Amino acid sequence: MNTSTIDAYGRTTLPAAVRSAVGVKPGTKLHWHLMPDGSVLVRIKTKSILELAGSLPAPDKPVCIEDMNPWS
Numbered sequence: 001m002n003t004s005t006i007d008a009y010g011r012t013t014l015p016a017a018v019r020s021a022v023g024v025k026p027g028t029k030l031h032w033h034l035m036p037d038g039s040v041l042v043r044i045k046t047k048s049i050l051e052l053a054g055s056l057p058a059p060d061k062p063v064c065i066e067d068m069n070p071w072s
Contacts, residue, residue: 002015014024022044024030029045 002018004012004015006012019025024044031043031045033041033043035041
């Protein structure tokens with residue numbers, strides 16, 4: 001098991017084995033999620049939403065705003 005300690009400023013060091021296993025490097029953003037059962041989920045944010053541009057095919061025909069609105 002990998003462990004770390006929180007310092008007086010609330011910081012901790014991610015153990016080297018964990019850093020290499022998940023491929024993080026300096027500047028990587030971590031998102032912390034508090035779960036209802038009291039556990040903590042840490043997710044690595046490595047991509048921007050802009051990197052998804054063009055990943056879906058364009059629609060065959062234009063779609064109007066009213067058709068995109070699910071509650072109209």
